[in-house]
Amino acid sequence: xTTPISGISAIAPVSSLGATSAPTATTATPSSSGSDFASVxxxxxxxxxxxxxxxxxxxxxxxxxSLTDPAALTVAMTQxxxxxxxxxxxxxxxxxxxxxxxxxxx
Numbered sequence: 001x002t003t004p005i006s007g008i009s010a011i012a013p014v015s016s017l018g019a020t021s022a023p024t025a026t027t028a029t030p031s032s033s034g035s036d037f038a039s040v041x042x043x044x045x046x047x048x049x050x051x052x053x054x055x056x057x058x059x060x061x062x063x064x065x066s067l068t069d070p071a072a073l074t075v076a077m078t079q080x081x082x083x084x085x086x087x088x089x090x091x092x093x094x095x096x097x098x099x100x101x102x103x104x105x106x
Contacts, residue, residue, distance in 0.1 A: 044090075048083045055080040
């Protein structure tokens with residue numbers, strides 16, 4: 001008999017990390033500090049970190065023999081790998097965008 005996976009949290013959808021709406025002439029307020037982007041990015045990194053910690057915890061349980069559901073480890077490791085790849089891609093795109101903007105100023 002198998003037990004449902006309960007120790008793994010779901011990946012938070014991007015919309016819940018920071019919903020944005022199309023700017024309009026009456027509601028658009030530019031932020032000089034960029035704190036909105038920074039907070040969304042920070043939440044994303046925290047999510048990746050917690051997913052990695054969960055996978056590490058399950059790996060330790062598997063190594064000590066206390067893990068009852070090996071599928072939970074597989075799912076957690078895959079989830080952590082995919083989230084790390086996503087954050088790496090976001091970082092690469094951000095650096096490329098920054099370099100493009102800096103190239104326009106020259």
